[in-house]
Amino acid sequence: MSDVIRRRLVPYLLMGPGLVWLILFFIVPLFFMARLSLNSGTVTTGFQFTWEWSNFTSSWSRFDAQFLRAFVYAIAATAIALVIAYPLAYAIAFRGGKWKNALLLAVVAPFFTTYLIRTIAWTTILSDDSIIVDVLKFVGILPEDGRLLATSAAVIAGLVYNFMPFMVLPIYASLERIDVRLIEAARDLYASGREAFIRVTLPLSMPGVVAGTLLTFIPAAGDYVNAFFLGSINQAMIGNRIQSLYLMELDYPTAAALSFTLMAAILLLVFIYIRFAGAEALMGEEAER
Amino acid sequence: MIRDAWSWLRRNAIVIYAALAIAYTLIPLVLIAVFSFNDPSGKFNYTWEGFTLDHWKNAFGIPDLTNALLTSIELAVLSTLISTLLGTLLAMALVRYEFFGRRTANFLIVIPMATPEVVIGAALLSMFLIYGIELGFQTLLIAHVMFQISFVVVVVRSRLIGFDRSLEEAARDLGANSFQTFRLVTLPLLMPGILGAALLSLALSVDDFVISQFNAGPTVTFPLWIWGAAQRGIPVEVYCLATILFLVTAAAMAFTVWQQRRAEKMASMLPEEEAAEGGLGRQPLPPAPGAVGG
Numbered sequence: 001m002s003d004v005i006r007r008r009l010v011p012y013l014l015m016g017p018g019l020v021w022l023i024l025f026f027i028v029p030l031f032f033m034a035r036l037s038l039n040s041g042t043v044t045t046g047f048q049f050t051w052e053w054s055n056f057t058s059s060w061s062r063f064d065a066q067f068l069r070a071f072v073y074a075i076a077a078t079a080i081a082l083v084i085a086y087p088l089a090y091a092i093a094f095r096g097g098k099w100k101n102a103l104l105l106a107v108v109a110p111f112f113t114t115y116l117i118r119t120i121a122w123t124t125i126l127s128d129d130s131i132i133v134d135v136l137k138f139v140g141i142l143p144e145d146g147r148l149l150a151t152s153a154a155v156i157a158g159l160v161y162n163f164m165p166f167m168v169l170p171i172y173a174s175l176e177r178i179d180v181r182l183i184e185a186a187r188d189l190y191a192s193g194r195e196a197f198i199r200v201t202l203p204l205s206m207p208g209v210v211a212g213t214l215l216t217f218i219p220a221a222g223d224y225v226n227a228f229f230l231g232s233i234n235q236a237m238i239g240n241r242i243q244s245l246y247l248m249e250l251d252y253p254t255a256a257a258l259s260f261t262l263m264a265a266i267l268l269l270v271f272i273y274i275r276f277a278g279a280e281a282l283m284g285e286e287a288e289r
Numbered sequence: 290m291i292r293d294a295w296s297w298l299r300r301n302a303i304v305i306y307a308a309l310a311i312a313y314t315l316i317p318l319v320l321i322a323v324f325s326f327n328d329p330s331g332k333f334n335y336t337w338e339g340f341t342l343d344h345w346k347n348a349f350g351i352p353d354l355t356n357a358l359l360t361s362i363e364l365a366v367l368s369t370l371i372s373t374l375l376g377t378l379l380a381m382a383l384v385r386y387e388f389f390g391r392r393t394a395n396f397l398i399v400i401p402m403a404t405p406e407v408v409i410g411a412a413l414l415s416m417f418l419i420y421g422i423e424l425g426f427q428t429l430l431i432a433h434v435m436f437q438i439s440f441v442v443v444v445v446r447s448r449l450i451g452f453d454r455s456l457e458e459a460a461r462d463l464g465a466n467s468f469q470t471f472r473l474v475t476l477p478l479l480m481p482g483i484l485g486a487a488l489l490s491l492a493l494s495v496d497d498f499v500i501s502q503f504n505a506g507p508t509v510t511f512p513l514w515i516w517g518a519a520q521r522g523i524p525v526e527v528y529c530l531a532t533i534l535f536l537v538t539a540a541a542m543a544f545t546v547w548q549q550r551r552a553e554k555m556a557s558m559l560p561e562e563e564a565a566e567g568g569l570g571r572q573p574l575p576p577a578p579g580a581v582g583g
Binding site for chain 1: 303304306307310311313314315316317318320321324334335336375376378379381382383385386388391394397398400401403404405406407408409411412413414415416418419431432434435438439442492495496498499502503511512515516519523527528531534535538539542543546
C-alpha cells in the first residue's frame with residue numbers, strides 16, 4: 001500500500017467506529033421510528049406496515065393542545081432563561097475577576113445532582129406551605145386559595161432552572177472572547193455605556209445568544225419530567241404523551257408519529273430561527289474581524 | 290450620601306443581579322443537602338420536620354436503591370470507556386485531517402445534541418421493538434455510548450485545536466517514530482482533555498433519565514429507581530445518595546480544572562483559541578463542564 005493511500009485512509013479508520021455507532025444507533029433508528037409511525041394495528045393484534053398516514057393526522061388532532069403547550073412553555077422558558085442568563089454571563093465575563101472559574105462551576109453545579117432530584121427539590125420549594133407561596137399570597141400576586149404547584153408557572157420555572165446552564169455557557173463564551181479594546185474604542189468615540197453595549201457588545205455576543213437559546217429551547221420542548229413533577233394532567237406536554245403512549249399504553253404507531261412530528265416541528269422552528277437570527281449573528285462574527 | 294449610594298448601586302447592579310442568579314441556581318442544591326438530614330413522619334420528604342442522622346447511617350441500607358446505584362455506576366464506567374475511545378479517535382480525525390465527508394461527519398456529531406432526548410429514546414426503542422431485541426443492560430449501554438460520543442468529540446476537539454503541533458515536530462526531529470510521538474507527546478498533552486471528556490461522559494450517564502427510561506426494559510438505574518419511587522414517596526436516603534454524588538462530581542470537576550490549568554502551564558497552550566468558533570457545532574464549554582441534565 002502506498003503512503004499516499006495510507007494517509008488518505010487514516011482519517012476514515014480513526015472515525016469509522018464512532019461514526020458507525022452514531023449511524024447505527026441514531027440515524028437508522030430514526031428510519032425505524034418513521035416506519036413504525038406508518039404501522040397499523042394494536043399491541044394485541046400485532047402491528048403491520050401499511051403506510052397508515054392517518055396516524056399523523058389523527059394524533060395531531062388528538063394532541064394539538066399538548067403540542068401547543070410544549071412549544072409555548074419552551075419559548076417562555078427560553079425567554080426567561082435568557083433574561084436571567086445574559087446579565088449573569090456578562091457579570092462573570094467582565095466583572096468575574098479571579099472568581100470566574102468558581103462562578104462557572106456554580107453555574108454548572110445543578111448538573112452535578114441528578115436531574116430528577118433537582119426537579120423534585122422544586123416541588124418542595126413551590127409546595128403549598130412553602131415560603132414563596134406565603135410571600136406571593138402576602139403581596140397579593142397569588143389569591144388566598146392559590147397554589148404554585150400544578151400550574152403552568154411551576155412547569156415553566158422548572159424548565160428554566162433545569163436548562164439555564166445551557167444558556168449561560170455559550171453566552172459567556174462569546175462575551176469572554178470579545179476584544180475589550182473594541183468597547184474602549186466605542187467609548188473613546190463618545191458612545192455612552194448603553195450605546196457601546198447595544199452597538200458593540202450585544203452584536204458581538206449574538207452567536208452565543210443564538211446557540212444558548214437553541215440549546216435551551218430544544219430540550220425544553222421535548223421535556224416531560226418537569227411537567228410530570230411540577231404540573232398536573234392539565235400541564236401535560238407532548239413529551240408526556242409520547243412517554244406514556246410508548247411505555248404505558250403501548251400504542252407505538254401513534255407515539256412514533258408524535259415524536260416524529262415533534263422532531264420535524266423543532267427542526268423547522270430552528271431553521272426559521274437561524275435564518276432570522278443568523279444574519280445578525282453572522283454580522284457579529286464579521287465585526288470581530 | 291444618597292447620591293453616592295445610588296451611583297454605587299448603579300455601578301454594581303449587574304453584580305448584585307448575578308449574585309441573585311447564582312443563589313437561584315444553588316438554592317435547590319442546598320435544599321437537597323439539608324433535606325437529607327430531615328426526619329419526616331410520613332412517606333413524603335417535602336416539609337422540614339426535624340434533624341436526624343438516621344438516613345445518612347442508612348444511606349446504603351435500601352437494597353434495591355443500592356443495586357440501582359451500582360447498576361448506574363457499572364453502566365457509566367463501561368459506556369464511558371467505549372465512548373471516550375471512539376470519540377477521541379473521531380476528534381483526532383476531524384481536527385488533524387482534511388478529507389471527503391468531513392462536513393457530513395461534523396453534522397452527524399452535532400445533530401444528536403440538537404435532538405430532544407425523548408426523540409432519541411423513542412427512535413432507539415422503535416428499532417429495538419421492530420427487531421425484537423430484548424431490552425436491558427446491553428440496550429442501555431448502546432444508548433449511553435451513542436449520546437456520549439458527541440460530547441466527547443466536542444471536548445477533545447477543543448483541546449486538539451489549541452494543541453501546539455511544534456511539540457510533535459520536535460519529537461520527530463529528535464528521532465521519535467510516529468507511534469512514539471503519539472505515546473510520549475500527543476497523548477500526555479491530550480490527557481486532560483480526554484479525562485475531562487471521560488468525566489463528562491460518566492456524569493451524563495449516571496444522570497441520564499429520559500433515554501434510559503425508553504430503553505431500560507427491566508433494568509433499574511438510579512434515576513429510574515427514583516422515578517419509580519416518586520409515586521409512593523421518595524425515601525430520604527435518596528437525598529443522601531444525591532448529596533454524595535454531588536460532592537464526588539464537584540470534587541472531580543475541581544480536580545480536572547486544576548489538572549487542566551497545570552497542563553496548560555506546562556505546555557503553554559492557548560485554550561482561548563478553542564472557542565474561536567461559536568455556534569452549536571463548536572459549543573464552547575467551560576474549563577470542565579458538568580453533566581447535562583435530562
